Amino acid sequence: MPIDAPKGRSVVNIGDLRRRAYRRLPAPAYHYLDGGADDERTLARNMAAFEDVRLLPRILRPIASVDTATTLFGKTVAAPLMLSPTGLTRLFHRAAEPAVARAAAAAGLPYSLSTMGTTSMETIAAIGDNPKIFQLYIFRDRGLTEDLLTRAKASGFDAICLTVDTAIAGNRERDHRTGMTIPPKFGARSFFQFAARPRWSLPTAWDQLRGRGFRLPNVEGRVDALKNEALSLIGYVNSQFDPDLTWDDFAWLREHWTGTLIIKGLLAPDDCIRAVEMGADAIMISNHGGRQLDDVPAPVEMLPKIRDAIGGQAELIVDGGIRRGSDIFKALALGADACSVGRPYLYGLAADGERGVAKALHILTSEFARTMALAGARTVSGIDGGYLVGMDKR
Template structure:
């Protein structure tokens, strides 16, 4: 049981992502919750990312030996206990004072890869010291180009297994929820948010006790927040380099020299380009519906992307994953694994490290159970034969 304030969280009563979401909503002031929960424009893509999984009904096969179901897989050069990665998510301090190390430690206990964002509120070195599990560092290319190669060198020195470049932030998405709630980074008490801070005393107490909201990996070079609070989109538009090309990606891949993912790709043509410049993986993603509203759901992009790049490139579905059967559907379509962000952030907000640990345990159990119920004793056994040849009308959006 975690007790951030009088709103007690019974972890044994939290059984799925929606339960953790509701608990996070109770714990967080409105600006923080809606920053975590929201998407761009009308939030159509945000909803469709998860809804799209219903378009792929499963055809399980039975009378197989399923006495042992092995969920282990190798991905981005690391051995994982399940085909699941924790996506890079910025500014975890917004949601809980235990921040990114709490998530990394929980991921390590479950044998899963943790991804740290450039925009994390903990340095890559401190995260590496907190967790001996598999780790990936995610970068954006800033206008300060020297930071890019510095990130590569620091990630090598800290022992990260893989590097990831996010490419779908060429402009900040129109996140209207943040505009309505007055979300700022670092958090700032305003007339519009005052009542929400007062009615969430646990979170507010920890804000007053520890108000360090630095973007820890970049503050030494370009502390854009030092002069005062600003909107996240303002930071993106002022600090990110929007002239990045495939040549820039190739230079970073060469400098890294190890497993490398490009995140934010949806089209088969871009996946082929990523393969051709040396990326070992694509994270099929629309930034959780936070960038281009109306973008395709990642799960809908898997099969055509696999057909385009062939068997060797690793494909990771990033977006909308909420259930173990979603993972099986992604594997059946040709993905090697999935990744998610919001589910573990809901759990972090609800109960810190203990919440993340509980949520990851439930998810790994769901993956194992869904594989078994589909007739698969291993991750590799999930193929397109598990999917219905036609999508019944009931599954059409």
């Protein structure tokens, strides 16, 4: 943005929602949302990688009726954009996952609920008729994993997404510094952080007092750690998730889940080939938004090689760093079927609840439509490497 760009209160892009989220959230919640692992080089790279992709507009093509709709997981969606699973959503606004799911349904976009969500999968499944994905973490307790699959099927989820990049927790140094715990602990150490954001803290404290506070209903009762006092996030992940997951577990899951199976957190083309051979229907190329291993490539950097490796055998979703509709266009031109976002909709949620999520989705989809029009692409299926300059093309 130029130095003399006008400043104002209106929200015109995802960056504006991020600033609002910063002003609304207490430090532990904001930095848990916004931060990444170690030096956050991958977090920055996820976004910067899109800057290196340059568009080549094609002229005098009819674009009066740009159509952003496409199909994903066999269903029609309004745009090639998904909402990635994000745990602990209630931390960012008491309206939590239902607000996000309603906004996604209204926008006609797929929503993913995290195993670590603060709303039950049954509640989310009942909202709207957009595609719903349940993101699965495999726990040390395999009985819990089987229960989650049974519940996902019974409540009507369209797909399971297995996240495979979280065997142990990444080193989120911002969380160490703010003392972030789950559930959030109102104590002497955090008092001033919470007191500085009364619009978040007062309703949250009130909910806690009435016993309507922070819960993880998809796993509670089964996960001992949650019965005890607040744990650091890293302590929690390390104590519950199974660090010994292998391809055999993926084969087990493929056998037990007959619906659409997505695998999330792959970057290596060889791993993608193996996942497809073992029956993955879709791959989310992802580094967990730069929150796990630092200094790995951005998903969009790996995309052309992965598309070459697997051809058209599975849908490819680029997850991480998307902050503009033009980023979605670039990913599609490089061979993706869709993109997925985490922080952008969470910034919206923190800024203004359901309306803020709707705003974030509107910003991204309208920017995408405008990019299509200005680049000269009328349909999603028409977006290809011909719209790029100087890159590996589709």
